[in-house]
Amino acid sequence: MTRGERSGSRNMEGAEAMIVEKGAKKKRNIVLVGMSGAGKSTLGVLLAKALGMDFVDTDLVIQQQEGRLLQAIIDQDGIEAFMAVEESVVSALQVNDCIIATGGSVIYSEKAMHALRQGGQIVYLHVSYEEIMRRLGNVATRGIVMKNGHTLQDVYEERVPLYRQYSDVTIDCAKKEIEQCVREIVELL
Numbered sequence: 001m002t003r004g005e006r007s008g009s010r011n012m013e014g015a016e017a018m019i020v021e022k023g024a025k026k027k028r029n030i031v032l033v034g035m036s037g038a039g040k041s042t043l044g045v046l047l048a049k050a051l052g053m054d055f056v057d058t059d060l061v062i063q064q065q066e067g068r069l070l071q072a073i074i075d076q077d078g079i080e081a082f083m084a085v086e087e088s089v090v091s092a093l094q095v096n097d098c099i100i101a102t103g104g105s106v107i108y109s110e111k112a113m114h115a116l117r118q119g120g121q122i123v124y125l126h127v128s129y130e131e132i133m134r135r136l137g138n139v140a141t142r143g144i145v146m147k148n149g150h151t152l153q154d155v156y157e158e159r160v161p162l163y164r165q166y167s168d169v170t171i172d173c174a175k176k177e178i179e180q181c182v183r184e185i186v187e188l189l
């Protein structure tokens, strides 16, 4: 290979690197994670409006792909099967400049969390256990991924460290109006 070819190839690498960098920039999403009931879905739409971004709720993508309600998937196929579908849907999600409201159980999938991190910033909506319990009401009909014998408190204690581990930013959303949470996220990011 001549010097010129080598330098050309280096230039090409440089050009490719710029394209990759631009592509990476285009993919900046804001990903909302947290316990079921934290407000990811309701708050996500308002955040998208405030920032002029798109919005996707991965729960709805799962339902659309499966042609069934989330509760039906969990009741008919079990929690392991539900989590496998969730992992596959979330890992395959191709969106840019989008607010992504995830389902609370996505945090169990390293693969899905890795894909979400590649595409944007992860915002953890933290809400106390007491408030989550109050908002959810009957957990049996809310389709929560819960192992046999586990209580909602067990699930909460198992997940909170994972939400914290994967997130770039934490917003405390208990005892705050939804609009206030939206304002805090807009100011922080």
Ligand SMILES: Nc1ncnc2c1ncn2[C@@H]1O[C@H](COP(=O)(O)OP(=O)(O)O)[C@@H](O)[C@H]1O
Residues within 6 Å of the ligand: 034, 035, 036, 037, 038, 039, 040, 041, 042, 043, 101, 135, 173, 174, 175, 176, 177, 178, 181
């Ligand atoms: N900051 C908040 N204060 C009071 N209620 C809230 C707040 N955020 C969400 N909620 C309520 O909590 C419930 C769960 O919200 P949702 O957006 O479905 O949560 P998630 O998608 O995280 O499960 C809804 O009834 C919603 O109106």
Ligand SMILES: O=C(O)C1=C[C@@H](OP(=O)(O)O)[C@@H](O)[C@H](O)C1
Residues within 6 Å of the ligand: 034, 035, 036, 037, 040, 041, 059, 070, 071, 102, 103, 104, 105, 142, 143, 144, 145, 146
């Ligand atoms: O936390 C969970 O185990 C789940 C939360 C739900 O979404 P939300 O977090 O939007 O309620 C949904 O993905 C599914 O029912 C499982």
Ligand SMILES: [Mg+2]
Residues within 6 Å of the ligand: 040, 041, 042, 057, 059, 101, 102, 103
């Ligand atoms: Mg939701």
